[in-house]
Amino acid sequence: MVVGGLDITLTQKDWVYRVDLDTKQICYHSTFPTTIKEAHVFELNNELYVCSSTTGISTAHLNCWKWEGASGWVSFPTPTANGVKTFIQSVYVPNVGMWFQSINAGKSLILSESTTTFGPGLHWTLERGRSCSVMLTDTKVAQIGGDGPGPIAVSFFPY
Numbered sequence: 001m002v003v004g005g006l007d008i009t010l011t012q013k014d015w016v017y018r019v020d021l022d023t024k025q026i027c028y029h030s031t032f033p034t035t036i037k038e039a040h041v042f043e044l045n046n047e048l049y050v051c052s053s054t055t056g057i058s059t060a061h062l063n064c065w066k067w068e069g070a071s072g073w074v075s076f077p078t079p080t081a082n083g084v085k086t087f088i089q090s091v092y093v094p095n096v097g098m099w100f101q102s103i104n105a106g107k108s109l110i111l112s113e114s115t116t117t118f119g120p121g122l123h124w125t126l127e128r129g130r131s132c133s134v135m136l137t138d139t140k141v142a143q144i145g146g147d148g149p150g151p152i153a154v155s156f157f158p159y
Contacts (some may be wrong), residue, residue, distance in 0.1 A: 002030070004036030012037050012056060016073075026057040033065065033073050040090045042098055045157050049076060051111075052098065054144040061085055062100055062109060065117060079118050083107035091133035091141055099141070 001018040012035035017026045034054035042049055046066040055063055062084040064076040083103040091097050097113040099121050108121030124143060131146025 001041050001048075002026070003039040003041055004052075004055075005039075007035060011055075014056075021046070023122055028129050030072055033075070038087070040100070041086070043094065044092075044098060044111065045116065048099075049111075051078075051090070051098075053102070059085060060104075060145075062088065064111075077118075079109065082109055082118075084109055087130045089131060089143070091135050093135060093141065094138050099133070101133060105126050122136040144151075 002015075002019060003151040004013050004015065005026045007013050014032040015037045016029040016032050018029040026080050026083050026085075033051070036050070036052050037054040038052050040051045049064055050067075050073070051062055053059060053062050057063055061080075062078050064078050065073040066076040068074045084100050084104060084107045089101045093110075095113065097109065098111040100111070101110045101119045101121065101124065102108065106123040106127060108123055109118050110121045111118055126143075126148060128143055128146035128148035131148070134142045134144055136142050
């Protein structure tokens with residue numbers, strides 16, 4: 001699935017396309033409720049979510065939506081003024097949920113797999129902007145690349 005992004009003029013868009021990797025075809029799926037960039041699209045408990053901190057609504061904190069079939073994309077509650085913003089990272093942690101991380105003063109949230117509500121997340125001891133978080137094992141997350149202090153390109157977080 002492709003949600004939002006930038007067009008050729010670098011304007012944020014509100015389009016949603018479904019991608020079929022078998023046929024290598026894309027087709028229009030829906031219109032998103034706002035323009036959006038840097039969308040984090042994921043499935044949790046067999047439901048489809050999209051979260052981003054760069055939308056036409058706000059660039060100051062994480063906002064999320066859930067696909068509700070006939071109702072389309074419905075706003076999903078996130079903590080007010082949560083501070084998770086600017087080149088966020090996310091990773092699914094088995095039996096825990098989606099972990100959203102920000103370089104904004106260590107702000108972090110977890111969307112719980114068991115309760116489907118947000119709570120405080122864990123914090124990296126070495127924060128790196130514009131990096132990626134990857135789940136290596138059921139208990140180890142790697143933060144790869146990005147900008148930050150020191151020459152370290154990969155750091156690990158035992159969950």
